[in-house]
Amino acid sequence: MELKPIPVEVLLSLIYQDSLRSCSGKLIRWSDLKPKINTYIHSVWQKHWDAEGANKLHEVLHNLGEDLHRRGEGAGRKLETAMRRLRVGHTWRTQSYLLKNEQQPFCSACDSLYTVRHILIECPDFQDTRRKNFSVTDLYRLFREVNPSRIVGYLKDLGVYGNI
């Protein structure tokens, strides 16, 4: 994703015009302008994010303002770290092949590419263990509806939590 720089004059003009519409006849204070700048910048980022449909993180995060990292907070550093790694799809178990300059691993149970998505949602061999811990079928719902301790419990049941 490449963002083209926006000339400051254009940005200020857009914000100023918007401010005039909503604050006609009043003086514009910085405290009124700052949220409008933040909203405008967020909308630009969201547009770029929406255009990145093929990005694997779209399944986890639709709206850029949403803070998923707060889920699992206070449950311990190891769990928080594991959840962050799972959300971005980068764990030692699934990505270490890049550092070792090896081929991407395949699931020994079903011979599919071994990814976080595969472990958490797809692998038919893990289905019984998965059902024991949660019943969602996509990553979006998994990271919102399932308690992080259930996800970790699932990974422990599989014996892969130590390598997350």
Ligand SMILES: [Zn+2]
């Ligand atoms: Zn599999």
